[in-house]
Each structure stands twice: as structure tokens, then as C-alpha cells.
Amino acid sequence: MGEHGIWREQMTGVLVAPTPRRAVNLDNVGNLSVALKNAVAIPDAYVQPEGLRPDVPYDGYSEETDQIPVVDLHNSNTGTVEERQRIISDIGCACKEWGFLQVLNHGVPDRLMQRLTDLGTRFFQMPAAEKEKAAFGQVGYEGRHVYMPERVQWVETLALVTGPDPNLEDILRVTCADYREEFIATVNEYIQEIQRVGLVLLELMAESLALEKSFFSQHFEKNSTSVTRFNYYPPCPLPSVALGLFPHADPNCITILNQDDIGGLQIRKDGRWISVRPLKDTLVVNVGDSLQAWTNGHFKSVEHRAVLNSVKPRLSVVFFYSPYAQAAMAPPLKLVDECHPLLYRPFTWAEYFPRMQKKRMEGKVGIDTFMRLDHKEDSPT
Ligand SMILES: O=C(O)CCC(=O)C(=O)O
Numbered sequence: 001m002g003e004h005g006i007w008r009e010q011m012t013g014v015l016v017a018p019t020p021r022r023a024v025n026l027d028n029v030g031n032l033s034v035a036l037k038n039a040v041a042i043p044d045a046y047v048q049p050e051g052l053r054p055d056v057p058y059d060g061y062s063e064e065t066d067q068i069p070v071v072d073l074h075n076s077n078t079g080t081v082e083e084r085q086r087i088i089s090d091i092g093c094a095c096k097e098w099g100f101l102q103v104l105n106h107g108v109p110d111r112l113m114q115r116l117t118d119l120g121t122r123f124f125q126m127p128a129a130e131k132e133k134a135a136f137g138q139v140g141y142e143g144r145h146v147y148m149p150e151r152v153q154w155v156e157t158l159a160l161v162t163g164p165d166p167n168l169e170d171i172l173r174v175t176c177a178d179y180r181e182e183f184i185a186t187v188n189e190y191i192q193e194i195q196r197v198g199l200v201l202l203e204l205m206a207e208s209l210a211l212e213k214s215f216f217s218q219h220f221e222k223n224s225t226s227v228t229r230f231n232y233y234p235p236c237p238l239p240s241v242a243l244g245l246f247p248h249a250d251p252n253c254i255t256i257l258n259q260d261d262i263g264g265l266q267i268r269k270d271g272r273w274i275s276v277r278p279l280k281d282t283l284v285v286n287v288g289d290s291l292q293a294w295t296n297g298h299f300k301s302v303e304h305r306a307v308l309n310s311v312k313p314r315l316s317v318v319f320f321y322s323p324y325a326q327a328a329m330a331p332p333l334k335l336v337d338e339c340h341p342l343l344y345r346p347f348t349w350a351e352y353f354p355r356m357q358k359k360r361m362e363g364k365v366g367i368d369t370f371m372r373l374d375h376k377e378d379s380p381t
């Protein structure tokens with residue numbers, strides 16, 4: 001069962017202690033300093049080492065923010081050949097250059113997205129004891145995310161296996177009595193919709209690489225592996241020293257994220273952190289490490305992190321999508337040539353996932369450690 005959640009730590013009074021437990025340098029934090037004027041302290045475990053503290057505040061939007069690719073899927077099925085070709089090419093560029101895009105007109109009803117985020121928020125706003133009834137180690141509720149020894153991420157999560165053997169009903173069995181049925185039905189409805197979007201994206205991605213349209217998607221149609229995770233970031237009195245999620249790349253193939261309108265997701269491009277502006281009714285799409293390897297490095301997984309604000313809680317619902325566990329992710333010959341020598345050996349999700357999980361990776365190095373052909377220390381762990 002879960003240990004202390006963030007809220008419980010607040011209850012202990014640590015967050016309202018009159019004297020800061022650690023001196024915090026508020027220089028160079030831009031407009032966050034205003035919000036931080038009345039800040040007091042947060043538990044030491046949430047204070048990150050200098051090098052990890054966010055150098056860009058959650059709403060520090062820049063020119064680069066506006067260059068993040070936004071692709072309108074409206075004509076992906078019904079448009080002219082040229083319109084469809086344009087979408088394919090935009091998605092291809094986004095996956096090669098950014099590993100990241102936002103998609104509009106994806107077809108998931110706005111009402112459903114809203115209902116899902118409302119129910120997720122309702123879950124996290126329950127008392128700690130209620131949430132902890134849904135804590136089962138790696139799945140379900142987790143109120144304290146220790147990432148490196150002694151370092152904790154300022155987030156609470158609810159992780160649900162949504163494929164191939166969903167555990168949603170088991171996880172919620174003894175909690176959320178008032179809205180359990182509605183929560184389960186809404187998640188199930190959302191999963192149907194988001195899988196459909198995922199398959200469309202995988203088809204467009206394959207076409208952008210001049211592969212058969214079903215090259216990737218055929219391995220997702222039956223028994224795909226998916227986890228859906230609700231991330232809840234309570235307001236943090238000292239957002240310039242804490243982190244919601246440490247920098248990481250997702251290990252799966254593609255990630256589709258539905259978020260509220262607060263903001264806090266940042267991606268790293270060419271060494272710089274860029275704040276992603278939440279766009280209404282838009283889904284965020286990440287290339288994950290497995291797809292980077294499967295495409296022989298033509299697509300890049302994106303390093304990203306979640307930063308905090310001191311005023312409002314934030315919720316994101318993240319769908320991590322991978323093929324069925326035994327599907328061989330082998331780069332196609334078409335993507336291997338003199339300029340692009342074979343980088344990764346074929347692997348399955350069943351093989352990669354447990355290895356990656358055992359070794360907590362920092363930043364964007366997981367796939368290279370385990371699957372890259374020229375990696376020297378690829379020893380079994
Ligand atoms: O909440 C976010 O914006 C990021 C979530 C994320 O990166 C993850 O859950 O892997």
C-alpha cells in the first residue's frame with residue numbers, strides 16, 4: 001500500500017512551517033518570483049539538486065513554443081490526396097525533428113475528454129486514505145514518487161493497465177464508491193477513442209517513412225499493451241526548486257496526452273527546455289524510445305519533464321501505447337542504408353519493459369543502454 005502522499009505531508013504541517021527548511025535562491029526565476037513571495041518551505045526530499053531545478057517556469061512560453069508542430073487531422077481520412085499527403089509529411093517532420101506534436105480534430109469528443117479530467121481530479125481530491133485503497137505497488141495509486149534515492153517528484157498518479165488485460169475494476173474496487181461506475185465507463189469509452197487515434201497516427205507515421213500503412217499498426221490491433229496514467233500535480237509553494245516529473249523519455253512507442261488548461265509540460269530540443277502551451281481540445285503526441293529504435297533512429301523520442309506552479313493543481317491523462325508484448329520491433333530494411341546503419345537490434349516489449357523498469361534511467365538513455373548495437377555495457381541486469 002502507498003506510503004505518505006503529498007497531501008499527507010502537507011497535513012503534517014511541514015509545508016506551513018514558519019521558517020524555510022532550506023534557503024532558496026529566488027534570483028533568476030522570472031515571473032515565478034512573484035508567486036513565490038509568500039512561499040515557505042517544502043520537505044527536503046522534494047527540493048531537487050541545483051542542476052535539476054527547472055530553469056524555465058511552467059508558463060515561460062518562448063518563440064520555440066510557437067514552433068512546436070500542431071497537426072490538424074481533420075482531412076486525414078476524408079481529404080484530397082494532396083491534403084492527406086500534407087498531413088503525412090507534417091507528421092513525419094514532427095517525429096523526425098521533434099519527436100513531439102500536438103494534434104487537432106482527432107475526433108475524441110471534447111465532452112469525453114472533459115469528463116475524464118473531471119473524474120480524475122475528483123479521484124485525487126479524495127482524502128489520502130481513500131486514494132490509498134487503490135495503491136497496489138507498481139499499478140494503481142502512488143502518492144510518493146521516489147525517483148532517485150531521496151529525491152521525490154511532486155506528483156500523485158493513478159496508473160491503470162488498459163490493455164491487454166485491463167485492471168481498472170480491480171484497482172477501483174473498494175474506493176470511489178460514489179462515482180466508480182461512471183469512472184470505469186468513462187475510462188473505457190476514452191480508451192476506445194484514444195486507441196483509434198493511436199492507430200490513425202501509427203498509420204500516418206508509417207506512410208511518412210514510405211512504409212506500408214499498417215507496418216506499425218498491425219501489431220497494435222489485437223492485444224496491444226497500454227497503460228493509462230493520471231498525473232496530478234498539486235500546487236507547489238516552491239515550484240522553482242521542485243519537479244513534477246524528472247526529465248525522461250517514455251519507453252513505449254507512442255504516448256498520447258490529454259491535459260487540462262494549466263500547463264507544465266516541457267520538452268527538450270537542442271539542449272533547451274521549451275514550455276508546451278496547452279491548446280484547447282488538442283492531444284499531445286510523443287514519440288517514445290521503442291519507436292525511435294523501431295524506426296532505426298529516423299524518429300526521435302523526446303525528452304520531457306513536468307514542472308509546477310504554486311497556484312493551481314494540474315491534471316494530465318497519459319496513454320502509453322505499445323504493440324502486443326511479443327511483437328518483434330525490428331527496423332525495416334527500407335530504413336537501413338549507408339547513411340543510416342542499423343542502430344538497434346530487434347526486441348519485443350516483453351523483453352524491454354522489465355529491463356527498463358528495473359534500472360531507473362535518467363533523461364534519454366534507456367533504449368540505447370539496452371538495445372543499441374554499439375553500446376558497450378549492454379549487460380543483462
Ligand atoms: O503531465 C505531463 O505533462 C507529462 C506526463 C509524462 O511525461 C508521463 O506521464 O510520462
Ligand SMILES: [Fe+2]
Nearest residue numbers: 248249250304
Ligand atoms: Fe512522459
